[in-house]
Amino acid sequence: MKSRTPASPLRSSFTAARALLALCLLGLAHLLGNAGCSSGAICYRNTDCPNASDCKQGQCVRRISSEAGGAGASSVDTSLAGAVDTSQTPDAN
Amino acid sequence: MFLASPARAEGYLLDGNFGIGSGLEGGDSGTGQFGWRRARLRIATGVDLRDDESQADALGFRAFAEIEKRATLGGEARYERWLSHNVGAYGGVIFVATPETLFGGSVGMDLVIPFGKRAGLYLEPSFSVLPVGSDLPSSGPLIWLLFSAGIKLGL
Numbered sequence: 001m002k003s004r005t006p007a008s009p010l011r012s013s014f015t016a017a018r019a020l021l022a023l024c025l026l027g028l029a030h031l032l033g034n035a036g037c038s039s040g041a042i043c044y045r046n047t048d049c050p051n052a053s054d055c056k057q058g059q060c061v062r063r064i065s066s067e068a069g070g071a072g073a074s075s076v077d078t079s080l081a082g083a084v085d086t087s088q089t090p091d092a093n
Numbered sequence: 094m095f096l097a098s099p100a101r102a103e104g105y106l107l108d109g110n111f112g113i114g115s116g117l118e119g120g121d122s123g124t125g126q127f128g129w130r131r132a133r134l135r136i137a138t139g140v141d142l143r144d145d146e147s148q149a150d151a152l153g154f155r156a157f158a159e160i161e162k163r164a165t166l167g168g169e170a171r172y173e174r175w176l177s178h179n180v181g182a183y184g185g186v187i188f189v190a191t192p193e194t195l196f197g198g199s200v201g202m203d204l205v206i207p208f209g210k211r212a213g214l215y216l217e218p219s220f221s222v223l224p225v226g227s228d229l230p231s232s233g234p235l236i237w238l239l240f241s242a243g244i245k246l247g248l
Contacts (some may be wrong), residue, residue, distance in 0.1 A: 016180070020204055020216060042128065044120035045228045045235065046193050047163040055230035058122035 106148070108141040110215060112243015114157075121233030132237055133161040140248070141173060149175045153183060165189050165228075169199060179205045179213075187221050189228060195235060197223030211247035216240075 042058040043049055049060035118132035139155035155169040171185025181203045189195035201219030208214060219241070224234035 016204065020218070042122050042130075043230065044118065044122050044128065044130070046230060047165055047228050049163075051163070056123055058124050058230075 104145060105142045106145050107248040108143075108245055109139070109248045110141070110243055110245040111136075111138045112215065112217070112241050113137070114217070114239050114241030116237065116239035119236040119238070120229070121231045123231040125231075127233065132239060133159040133165075135159045135239075135241075137241060137243070139169070143173075151175065151181075153185070159189075163192060165193070166191050167195070171199065173203070179207065181205075187223065189223075189226065193226065193228035195223040195226035195228045197221055197225065197234065199237075201239075205245055213245045214242065215245045216242050 043055035043060055044058075046053075046055050049055050053060040053062045055061075113134065113136050115134045116132045117129050119127060119129045121127050135157050137155050137157035139153060141151045141153045143151035151173040153169070153171040153173050155171070157167050157169070159165040159167075167187065167189035169185055169187040171183040173181050173183040175181035182201070183203065184200045185198070187195075187197055187199040199219055199221035201217055204216045205213040206216070217240070219237070219239045221237040221239070222234050223229075223237070226235075229235060
């Protein structure tokens with residue numbers, strides 16, 4: 001018959017790790033459920049947009065040099081980084 | 094932590110680590126509405142330095158790269174306080190250096206599950222607020238709620 005041994009430090013570490021992981025997952029699930037999570041179509045950072053584009057009002061807006069498009073000119077770039085940019089529509093702003 | 098081999102004389106003990114992380118990223122896109130999404134996947138590596146005479150206190154340095162969308166490169170410097178051999182908490186500064194900049198503060202905790210004498214698996218939940226930088230489309234801060242995991246080695 002096997003005798004019982006005290007819980008090892010390694011085992012208690014695993015228990016603590018599991019508890020911490022569960023807490024983190026619960027926290028993330030709570031945030032996702034209550035705050036909502038965007039689909040990724042909205043940019044939150046300028047680096048969400050392709051090169052030479054900036055994030056303005058949640059959309060990627062292409063920067064146009066003053067020589068090419070006049071001062072302050074820009075166009076909406078509806079694609080986020082990694083997608084093919086097909087939009088060249090001038091921005092009314 | 095405490096995985097490094099003992100030093101022969103007074104000096105620093107060194108732990109190295111390598112891991113990956115992701116989580117939630119919150120920010121204001123410029124519309125005035127705060128939103129959340131999944132944070133970009135990142136890889137991180139770094140070292141922890143601790144004085145062999147005060148092993149509960151450590152300085153940590155991390156370099157990380159976000160590897161989704163436009164890749165970014167950043168770093169972190171942190172003061173770590175180890176509550177036990179395997180559990181620690183930290184606070185420090187965090188930044189993204191390129192291609193755009195971000196700067197802010199970060200707090201978190203570390204849990205190390207030892208494998209053998211000098212290696213371990215680390216789990217690291219963290220919370221960062223980055224209110225400054227050219228990567229922000231508005232005046233609102235960017236918030237990271239991240240969970241990272243990886244390997245820690247005593248060097």
